[in-house]
Amino acid sequence: MTPAPGTAPAAATQDDVLAVRNLDVTVGGRTLVEDVGFTIRAGERVGLIGESGSGKSLTALSVMGLLPEGLRASGSVRLAGVDHDLVGADEARMSRVRGKEIAMVFQEPMTALNPTMRVGRQIAEVLLIHRTRPDRASARAAAVELLAQVGLPDPGAAAQAYPHQFSGGQRQRVVLAIALANDPALLVCDEPTTALDVTVQARVLDLIVRGVQDRRSAMLFITHDLAVVATACERVMVMYGGRLVESGPVREVFTRPRHRYTQGLIGASDLTVVDDRGRLATIRGSVPPAGRFPAGCVFRNRCDHATEVCATRPEWIPTGPDSGYACFHPVPGSAAPGATTPTNQEAGRG
Amino acid sequence: MAEQPTGAPPAPEPGTGPTEAISVHDVTRVYQRPRTSLRSASPPVHALRGVSFAIPQGQRFGIVGESGCGKSTLLRILAGLDRPTSGSVAIDGRDLTGLPERRLTFVRERLQLVFQDPMSSLDPRMRVGDIVAEPLVAQGHGNRRERVAELLEAVGLRADAADRYPHQFSGGQRQRISIARALAPRPKIIVADEPVSALDVSVRAQVLNLIADLVDELSLTLVFVSHDLSVVRHVCDRVAVMHAGQIVETGSTEQVYEDPRHSYTRRLIAAVPTLGRALSGVSAADLNREQRP
Numbered sequence: 001m002t003p004a005p006g007t008a009p010a011a012a013t014q015d016d017v018l019a020v021r022n023l024d025v026t027v028g029g030r031t032l033v034e035d036v037g038f039t040i041r042a043g044e045r046v047g048l049i050g051e052s053g054s055g056k057s058l059t060a061l062s063v064m065g066l067l068p069e070g071l072r073a074s075g076s077v078r079l080a081g082v083d084h085d086l087v088g089a090d091e092a093r094m095s096r097v098r099g100k101e102i103a104m105v106f107q108e109p110m111t112a113l114n115p116t117m118r119v120g121r122q123i124a125e126v127l128l129i130h131r132t133r134p135d136r137a138s139a140r141a142a143a144v145e146l147l148a149q150v151g152l153p154d155p156g157a158a159a160q161a162y163p164h165q166f167s168g169g170q171r172q173r174v175v176l177a178i179a180l181a182n183d184p185a186l187l188v189c190d191e192p193t194t195a196l197d198v199t200v201q202a203r204v205l206d207l208i209v210r211g212v213q214d215r216r217s218a219m220l221f222i223t224h225d226l227a228v229v230a231t232a233c234e235r236v237m238v239m240y241g242g243r244l245v246e247s248g249p250v251r252e253v254f255t256r257p258r259h260r261y262t263q264g265l266i267g268a269s270d271l272t273v274v275d276d277r278g279r280l281a282t283i284r285g286s287v288p289p290a291g292r293f294p295a296g297c298v299f300r301n302r303c304d305h306a307t308e309v310c311a312t313r314p315e316w317i318p319t320g321p322d323s324g325y326a327c328f329h330p331v332p333g334s335a336a337p338g339a340t341t342p343t344n345q346e347a348g349r350g
Numbered sequence: 351m352a353e354q355p356t357g358a359p360p361a362p363e364p365g366t367g368p369t370e371a372i373s374v375h376d377v378t379r380v381y382q383r384p385r386t387s388l389r390s391a392s393p394p395v396h397a398l399r400g401v402s403f404a405i406p407q408g409q410r411f412g413i414v415g416e417s418g419c420g421k422s423t424l425l426r427i428l429a430g431l432d433r434p435t436s437g438s439v440a441i442d443g444r445d446l447t448g449l450p451e452r453r454l455t456f457v458r459e460r461l462q463l464v465f466q467d468p469m470s471s472l473d474p475r476m477r478v479g480d481i482v483a484e485p486l487v488a489q490g491h492g493n494r495r496e497r498v499a500e501l502l503e504a505v506g507l508r509a510d511a512a513d514r515y516p517h518q519f520s521g522g523q524r525q526r527i528s529i530a531r532a533l534a535p536r537p538k539i540i541v542a543d544e545p546v547s548a549l550d551v552s553v554r555a556q557v558l559n560l561i562a563d564l565v566d567e568l569s570l571t572l573v574f575v576s577h578d579l580s581v582v583r584h585v586c587d588r589v590a591v592m593h594a595g596q597i598v599e600t601g602s603t604e605q606v607y608e609d610p611r612h613s614y615t616r617r618l619i620a621a622v623p624t625l626g627r628a629l630s631g632v633s634a635a636d637l638n639r640e641q642r643p
Contacts, residue, residue: 051550052521168417197416197577202621206638224550230628231637251629268555270625271584279559280584283552286520 015041016080017185017218018063023075023087025058025067025242030291032071033058033242039322040186040218042080045209047229047250048222049265050239053287056222059239060188062087063220064102065094080185100130103179105208107191109171112178113163119174120144120159126181146177150207169200176207183215190222205232226269230254235322238262241288241298244316248323256333258325261299297328305329370443371539371571372411372428373404377437379423397423398434399595405588407538410565410572412586412603414579414618420595421575425543428573430457441539459489462532466544468524472516478502478527479512485534501530505560522553526560533564540565541573546581558585579622583607591615 018040025033033055040046050056062073065086077086082097089097098104106112114122123143124136133139140159147155150173163171172192179187189208193201209232212219223229229236230250237247238259246259257263267273267281274280285302288294297314300306309328318324378399383392398420405411415421426432427439430446438447441457462485465471472481482501483494491497499509505526516524525545532540542561546554562585565572576582582589583603590600591612599612610616621637 051552198579199416199617199621202623202634202637205623205634209634225623226551227623227625227628230625231623231632231634254625254629265551266625269551271558271580272626274584279562280555282555282559286522286553287550289520 017042017044018080018220019076019078020059020063021076021078023059023062023073023077025055025062025071025073027071027291031242032290033062033073036075036239036242036244038237038244038247040220042185042218043213043216044235045212045219045221045233047233047236048220048239049224049226049229049236051224051265051287053290054239055242055290056239057190058242060104060190060220060222063186064098064104064188065089065091066098096130099126099178099184100132100182101184102186102188103182103184104188104190105172105175105179105192107194109168109175110163112175113171115163118160118162119166120147123147123159123174123178123181126178130182132182142181143177146181147174149180149211150174150177151203167200169196169204172196172204173207176204176211180211180215180217184217186218186220187212188220188222191224192221193228194223194225201228208232226254226266238265241293242290243298243326245299245327246325248320252323256331258319258330258333259299259327260303260305260329260331261327262325263331264302297326303329369406370404371407371409371441372573373440373443374424374428375402375438375440377401377424377427377434377439379420379427379432380435396595398427400437401592401595401597402437403590403597403600405571405573407571408569409588410574410586412582412589413573413575413592414577414582414589415592416577416618418594419592421592422543424592425463425541425573425575428541429461429463430454455489458485459535460537461539461541462535462537464525464528464532464540464542464545466547468521468528468548469516471528472524472531474516476515477512478507478514478516478519481516481527482512482530482534485531489535491535497534498530501533504533504564505530520553521549522557525549525557529557529560529564533568536568537570539571539573541575543575544577545574547576547578554581561585579607579619580624591618 016039021037023033023036024031036059048056048059061067063077063086067073073087075087079086079101082101084093120140120143123146124139127133127139127142133142144155144159147158152158152170152173166174192208193204196204221229221233233250236250236253238245238261240261246253246257246262253262254266257266264283268283271280283302294301296311300310314326314328316324316326379397381395381397383395385392401424413421423432427434434447438445441460444456446454446457479498482498486494486497498512502509502511507523507526516527519527546557549557564570574582574585586603589603589606590597591606593614599606599610599615606615607619610619623637
């Protein structure tokens with residue numbers, strides 16, 4: 001068996017908040033997430049990027065024990081301060097962990113909030129359920145303080161309002177206040193700013209980063225937006241076809257990608273680089289539906305560099321403690337990003 | 351105000367030059383919200399407040415703004431799906447304002463729309479061939495089968511796609527289907543409302559290239575609406591920035607991005623995360639700090 005991709009060579013250290021090992025998610029006979037492994041240390045902000053269908057959200061849901069009915073996770077997910085494995089833990093145990101050690105922010109804040117409950121009470125609720133505040137009065141005061149921390153004007157009045165009275169960005173800040181209420185060891189964000197306007201996105205991103213920095217929480221940040229991940233995270237993992245295909249420090253991965261998929265993704269998302277006809281670099285074809293990725297290297301049917309050897313599964317090649325890639329024909333180490341894409345030309349149109 | 355067009359018959363007005371694909375003059379749109387109190391009416395919503403611009407034929411014109419700025423209302427008015435409270439809109443020199451619905455067929459022939467979410471704009475119970483042919487049925491074209499095959503090929507889909515249903519396609523392919531449908535009646539103007547916002551990065555580049563190819567080959571005028579300034583910068587020659595129902599700045603995309611004049615435009619540009627800026631050390635706090643001068 002190949003070693004778990006992204007797994008740090010050293011055994012889990014004291015500082016590791018989250019350690020995922022050999023995580024698989026299956027439904028029926030199909031494997032949706034395969035052999036995913038990584039660790040996140042206290043205070044570390046790690047991005048997980050990939051296109052829809054790559055398995056990034058399933059990875060996050062497995063960590064939180066929120067996989068939809070019928071999907072099964074196997075492998076191991078350990079969280080510092082929790083004495084059992086999160087994979088296979090029953091709901092009673094998971095509900096003690098969720099909202100306390102692990103908190104989450106999803107894309108759509110309206111589905112995370114109770115529309116019939118004042119937001120102050122919703123924040124106070126997580127404090128009381130996990131018994132981190134002794135009584136209602138102190139929980140309520142803490143809720144107002146949290147609303148102030150996420151920058152809502154007049155937090156006292158905001159606590160008395162219902163979710164529908166807020167804008168999308170404000171609702172997402174309320175969700176963030178709930179997530180940060182118990183100073184979680186790990187904050188999981190799944191596309192938290194995707195539905196927001198750019199100016200609101202800037203505000204919410206800033207609050208998320210500040211929130212985890214202040215608490216020295218670890219963060220797993222899922223998005224399809226490379227620029228957002230580069231802005232908010234220090235380390236990034238690239239997922240495709242249910243596997244980690246590359247990981248490393250943000251600067252390294254985005255300036256010197258090794259995996260051909262990462263290279264293609266960076267090329268396709270860079271709107272300032274066009275060929276002599278003014279066209280963008282693309283990856284041919286489209287992401288196959290879940291479970292229909294080719295055997296061997298999952299990217300080989302869209303890769304211009306694929307050969308017969310790619311029909312076997314590429315091993316994880318570590319390039320550092322937290323970095324590596326799985327590709328038989330990697331971008332040469334010294335090459336600049338997009339070196340194989342058409343002539344690099346600034347912003348002009350053909 | 352509601353200016354009546356001087357000549358209701360479809361003769362182009364002499365004043366507006368024939369080179370202008372779209373001209374919008376001092377358009378306002380006021381909505382009345384449903385009342386929430388028995389005693390008083392709800393305050394009116396001024397969705398558009400005196401919007402004017404002109405788009406010459408063949409131009410790629412971007413409209414940028416955040417939610418609630420009025421860009422969707424403006425699009426609906428351009429497409430003849432809504433009417434301005436005051437002001438006038440002309441497509442190819444022909445005024446739409448005041449024309450009855452049945453006189454708007456020329457708009458449907460000249461101007462077609464592509465929407466953000468291809469899943470909600472394609473009828474799930476219709477075969478792709480029928481979806482693409484539908485505008486042709488409405489306009490009584492013959493030889494539809496041949497035209498559908500030609501359109502599917504133009505957007506990079508196989509001819510047998512015509513016999514399948516929308517759910518059998520990926521998001522990017524569905525957006526190609528909506529582009530094929532929009533092109534069916536041979537329009538000269540395509541209005542695209544966030545056409546790539548719901549797409550994955552690798553597919554977004556493909557669809558943007560397809561739109562650029564079609565605009566070039568068919569000499570189309572393109573109105574491209576997006577909240578994503580980087581996309582508009584790549585696609586468009588000129589851009590109008592909308593804020594609170596008004597156009598606060600307009601100019602060539604290069605000028606607006608390199609040297610934004612209006613404070614709102616500056617804020618908008620400063621808030622956009624880019625890979626280049628992030629790698630040069632711009633943090634989330636920096637993007638947000640620029641919001642407050």
